[in-house]
Every structure is written in C-alpha cells, then in structure tokens.
Amino acid sequence: MKEFTIQKNDAGQRLDRWLAKTLPLLPAPLAQKYIRLKRVKVNGKGSKRDVRLNVGDQLQLYINDEFFDRPTPENAFLSLYQPKLNILYEDDQIMLLDKRPGLVVHPDEHERVNTLLTHIQAYLYQKKEWSPYKENSFAPALCNRIDRNTGGIVIAAKTAEALRVMNQKIKDRELNKYYLCVVQGRMSPPKGKLEGFLLKDEVKKQVYVTDRPQPGAKTAVTLYRTLAVEHGLSLVECDLITGRTHQIRAQFAHAGHPLIGDGKYGRERENKKYGRHGQALYSYRLEFHFATDAGPLAGLDGKCFQVEDVDFVSEYFPNYHWKEDEVH
Template identity: 90%
Template sequence: MKEFTIAKNDAGQRLDRWLAKTLPLLPAPLAQKYIRLKRVKVNGKGSKRDVRLQVGDVLQLYINDEFFDRPTPENAFLSLYQPKLNILYEDEHILLLDKRPGLVVHPDETERVNTLLTHIQAYLYQKKEWSPYKENSFAPALCNRIDRNTGGIVIAAKTAEALRVMNQKIKDRELSKFYLCAVLGRMDPREGKLEGFIWKDEVKKQVYVRSRPQPGAKTAITLYKTLAVQNGLSLVECDLITGRTHQIRAQFAAAGHPLLGDGKYGSERENRKYGRHGQALYSYRLEFRFTTDAGPLEHLNSRSFQVEDVDFLKEYFPDFHLSQAQPER
C-alpha cells in the first residue's frame, strides 16, 4: 500500500484522472476496476471515479508496486490491459501465435508498446506465469521473427530451457516453415527452386540477390509450388530451406514475379492496380520434424500447426480454400 496526500496543485482533479497522471503504467480499465473494488481509498473509504479531490485528502492505493514505476521500454507491458493475441497453441514451455500483418514483433524506435512481444509479456504477467520483478526471472522471448507487414506463425518461449532447445532446433533445421504468397504473373515452371546469394545493405535495410557468390552474401534457397492462378496473380506456397532477411520477397522479385503489395521489392503501379498495401505473404504452416532429442519439447515432434485464415486469400483467390494447401513432406 502507498499513501498520498493531495496538495494544492492536484486539488480539483477527478480521482480517475489523478490516478492516470500519477500511475501512467496502470491501464485505465484496471484503474476503474481497482476503484470499484475499493483498492483505492479516499480518507480511508471507497470512492467513485469522478469524485473531485480536495487539498488534504489522503489517498491509500492498494496496488502492486510495479505500477508506481516510471514508464520504460522494459515495463511497457504493464500498460496493456487486454493483450491482443491469436494463440494457436500453448503449453507450459511455448506459445505459437498467429501474428497479423501490421504488428511489429519487437519494440523499436517507432513502437514501444503495441508489439507482439509486449502483448505476450502482458498476457503471461496477467496469468501470473511470469513477472520481471522476481529474482533472476526469465523474460519471454521470440524464437523467430516476421516482418511488420508479413503475417503468420511466431514461436515464443516461456522458459529458458524452451528457448535454448527451440533455437537449436531452428538452427539445425528441424522445423519446416511454409509460406503462402501472391505474386504477379505466372511462375514458369509452376513448381521449382529459387537459388542464389543474398547480400544485405545495412544502411538501406534492403537485400539484393546475386547469381554468384560475393563477399558478405549468403546462400538463399526457396522451394516453391503454384497452388492457384487468378486475375493475373499466382498463389504460391514456399518452403524455406534457408532463412535470410526478406528472402522470399527479394528472390521472387529477382525472378520477375514480385509479391503483390510489396512496396520495397515490388511494383507500385501493380500494387495500386490491385489496391494492395503490404506484401501478400503469410507464414501459414509450421511442422516440427525433430531428428534429435528435444527434451521438454519432445511432445511436439511430428506435429504441425496451421493458421485459420490468410488475409489476402478471400480478396484475390476467393475460390481457393486454405484446406487445399498441402505442404511437401
């Protein structure tokens, strides 16, 4: 419990507005709940949210200590009252989430609060499964990442052991990730392999595909299969053999078939024609194919998970149903 005495500069304010100013990390809906539960007392008694505070009023706040901290990137999750997560699977070790396009996965210079990781932290904190205020507490972490404007499955580790095992499995390529994308034109052949070398320009945050090795360039291999062709677009399934930055977007653009809606590697004229903003790319299916012991994650071996819907299918491929997509085995 913390106690405050109202001074002249704070007098005249509504109780709920004083709380919002004094405890900026406390979400407004939670503040209202605490007032209703009488965990916020004015002069020793419960009060209403719209009561006007007077000089000398004594406020007693029965609220967790962490809400009295100053806002920082590390405690941004506290300000989220209803985390927005589409959970495909959860156990005591991991979460599999369907990230929607437009959501950034990690806090960055443009967004601190509304990120996938922050929503995960808020979710686990509110479930009392994680708290950064415990000594030596492990922080939930993402095992893979997806571009802001790409949707699809993201793996989050809830324990340090799960993070270690999953990161090793990804490194050893014991997971298969399948993507769906809409590309301009028809792929010829309809099924095949895109292979080359990707070099990243760190300044421009853009990658370039080369046909031959060069210093700093990394091998990039994508297997693809055309699933449908409609209205000048091809729906293509991709199996990433390597996982380079912007690999699918850059390789299909280099092959003459840029992704619909891709503002960096695609065609602005075609994007306007189809009315698409943001690349039509979705990591829609994940398969666990462990060949070595996975410890606490062994129960996931041979299992697969698929999202329920892909945002661009209904608009551009209305006759195609997600159940028709069958990844190579």
Template identity: 70%
Template sequence: MRELTIGKNDAGQRLDRFVAKALPLLPPALAQKYIRLKRVKVNGKGSKKDVRLLAGDVVQLYINDEFFDQPTEANAFLTLFKPQLDILYEDENLMLLNKRPGLVVHADETEKVNTLINHVQAYLYQKKEWNPRGENSFTPALCNRIDRNTGGIVIAAKNAQALRVINDKIRNREIRKLYLCITVGRMQPSQGKLECFLLKDEAKKQVFVYHRPVSGGRSAVTLYRTLETRGELSLVEAELLTGRTHQIRASFADAGHPLLGDGKYGDGAVNRRYHETRQALYSYRLAFDFPTDAGPLNYLRGKAFSVSDVAFKNKYFP
C-alpha cells in the same frame, strides 16, 4: 476521460513530466504517443509535450481508467497492459501465435509498446506463469521473427529450456516454415527452387540480390510451388530452407514476379491497381519435423500447425 486541475505545487511542470507523475503505470512511450494523438489535452486543446502548466489549468486525460491506479508489488510490471493474442497452440513450454500484419514483434523506432513480445510477457505475467522478480535472467522470448507487414505463425518460448531447443531446431532446419504468397505473373517453371545471395543494407533496411558470392552476402534458398493462377496473379506456397531478411520478397522480385502489395520490392503500378499496401505474404504452416532428439519437446515431433484464414487468399483465391 478524467480531468486533473493543476494546483500551485504542480504549476511550472512540463506536460509530459506531469503526466508521468500523475500516471506512474502508464509506460513513458505510450504517454508520449497519447500526447501526440491529443488524447491528453490542456484546457480542452491538444498541447505539445513541453508546454509548461499553469495553476488552474485543467488537464483532460482520454486514457483507460486502469492507468490511474497506483503501482503495487502486484501490478508494477504489465498487469494493466491488456494482451491481445491469437493463440494457435499453447502448452507448458511454448505458444504458437498468429501474428496479424501490421504488428511489430519487437520494439523498433516506430513502436515501443504495442509489440508482440510485450503482449506475450503481459499474458504470461497475468496468468502467473512468469514472475520477473523470481527470475535471475530468463524472459519469455520469441524464437522467430516476421516482418511488420507480414502475418503468420510466431513461436514464443515460456522457459529457457524450450528456448534453447527451438533455437537449435530452427538453426539446424528441423522446423519447416511454409508461406502463402501472391505473386504478380506466373512462375516458370510452376514449381522449383530460388537460390541467390542476399546482401543487407542496414541503412536502407533492404536487401540486394546477387547470383554469385559477395562479401557480406548470405546464401538464400527458397522452394516454391504454384497452387493456383487467376489472371495476372498466382497463389504460391514458399518454403524457407534458409531464414534471411526479406528472403521471399526479394527472391521472387528478382525472379520477375514480385509479391502483390510489396512496397519495397514490388510493382507500384500493380499495387495501386489492386489497392494493396502490404505484401501478400503469410507464414501459414509450421511443422516440427525433428529428425534428432528434442529433449523436453520430443512430444512435438511430427506435429504441424496451420492458419486457415488468410485474408489475401480469401480475397483473391476464395
């Protein structure tokens, strides 16, 4: 914690604007968050961001010391952002990351700073593998997305060539993506295919399932096989043949077997009984099944990567 006393030259400023000037390395969105969380206090008390400071006020800042540094050419980007990544695999072209449930992949209306892509870019910048000042347009990017409350493998491309190849392979279904999930009840049959059309409602951030073509709807195909059943819960492996928003969650719910913990498509009574607030869904295996040329990424052909430690599997199907 550091304290800053307001002098006459700083008096009259809004709290948030004073913090922005005093800590130029602190991202604006993070500064606003810290004020809301009362990690920035005025005279020992939490204050609103628009409070006007008076001469003699003491501002307490419960903020990491590195944000008090002054920006230089070397640290003006994300040098002081401390990346936290679970890296399954990394080479000169890409990274495979095990995203934890609860972390958003890109900034949204709820989170601007603590995102997977920010962790990736800070990591590569600090390793001196990427310098935004030396690039005309390329920025390290994620090749696939996973919902906030779903965990699993995300591919990050380190260069434009790798990004193009992986995007092409995903679009042409040359990368297999397998998920583990827990369904309520037993799928009948125990192994099969779910086919439907999904229509996305942007306002509700939800998809609706149809069993006939509808305007704006997109086909969704999911393969599944039941691995184990205990009581009313089943451990199921699902493979996406298409990659639609909420595809697995909506498809299984439509089949009468929603995912445990799913607050949007699931069974609230069951979720409360098991005290689960996040869908039991994990992108646990990725296989590079390239039937066609992959150019600079041909060395990945035939390789597969898996996450062995999936919390809900360990809990219900140890």
C-alpha cells in the same frame, strides 16, 4: 499501500484522471476496477471515479507496487490490461502465435508497448506464469521473427530450456515453415527453386539479389510451388531452405514476379491496381520433424499447425481452399 496528499497543482482533477497521470503503467480499465473495489480511497473512504480532488485530500492506494514504477521498455507490458493474442498452441514450454500484419514483434525505437513480445509478457504475467520481479526469472523470448507487415506463426519460449532446444531445432532444420504469397504473373516452371545470393544494405534496410557470389553476400534458396492462378496473379507456397532477411520478397522480385503490396521490392503501379497495402506474405504452416532428442518439446514431434485464415487468399483466390489434413 501508498499514500498521497493532493497539492495545489492537482486540485480540481477527477480522481480517475489523477490516477492515470500518477500511475502511467496502470491500465485505465484496471484503475476503474480498483476504484470500484475501494482499493483507491479518498480520506479513508471509497469514492467514485469522477469525484473532484481538493487541496489536502489524503489518497490511499492499495495497488501492487510495480504499478508505481516509472515506464521503461522492460515494464511496458504492465500497461496492457487485455493483451491481444491469437494463440494456436500453448503448453508449459512454448506458445505458437498467429501474428497479424502490421504488428512489430519486438519493441523498438518507434513502438514500445504494442508489440507481440509485450502482449505475450502481459498475458503470462496476468496468468501468474511469469513475473520479472521474481529472482532469476526467465523472460519470455521469441524463437523466430517476422517482418512488421508480414503475418504468420511465431514461436515463443516460456522457459530457458525451451528457448535453447527450439533454437537448435530451427538451426538444424528439424521444423518446416511454409509461407503463402501472391505474386504478379505466372511462375515458370509452376514448381521449382529460386537460388541466389543476398547482399544486405544496412543503411537502406534492404537486400539485393545477385546470381553470383560476392563479398558479404549470403546464399539464399527458396523452394516454391504454385497453388492457384487467377487474373494475372499466382498464389504460391514457399519453403525456405535458408532464412535470410526479406528472402522471399527479394527473390521473387528478382525473378520478375514481385509480391503484390510490397512497397520495397514491388511495383507501385501494380500495388495501386490491386489496392494492396503491405506485402501479401504469410507464414501459414509449421511442421515439426525432430531427428534428435527434443527434451521438453518432444511432444511436438510429428505435429503440424496451420493458421485458420489468410485474408489475401480469400480476397484474390476465393475458390481456392488449402488442404488441412494432418493439422493438429
């Protein structure tokens, strides 16, 4: 319990608004709940949220200590009362999540609270499966990343061993990640391979594709197959042999078939034509094929997970339905 005395500068405020200012990490719905449960007392008694405070009032707060901390990137998860996650799979080791386009995966200089990782932390904290306040506590971590405006499956590790094993499996290509995208025009051939070299411009946060090796350029290989063609657009499935930054977007643009909605590698006039904001790209399917011991993740071997819906498929290819056999 912590006690506060209302001073002149705080007099006249509503109780709930004083609480929001004093404890910025405490989510508003949780603050209202604590007031209802009389865990916030004014002069030793329970009170209503809209009561006006007076000079000299004594407030007793029966609230967890962590909510009295000052906000930092490390404790931002506390402010999320109802984390929003689309969980495809969860066990005591990992989580598979369908990240929506527009959501950044990690906190950065622009967004600290509304990120995929922060929502995961809040979810596990509220389930009492994780707490950063425990000694030697492992912080939930992401095993793969997806661009802000790309949607799809992200793997999160709940334990240090799961993180180590999954990262090694990804490195050894013992799982397959399939993407769906909508590109302009018709691919020729309809099924094939895009090969090249990607050179990254750190200043512009953009990559450039070259057909020949260059100093600093990394090999990029993408397998693709066309699933449907309608109205000058192609629905394409991609299997990344290499996992480079912006690989799919840059390679298809280089091949003359940019993704619709792609503001960085696409064509502005075409994007306006189709009314697409954000690249039509989704990591929609994940398959596990372990060739070596997977320890605590062995139960995933041979399993496949697929998202339930991809908005641009139903929008641009309403008659197409992908097969969902072997999906668990």
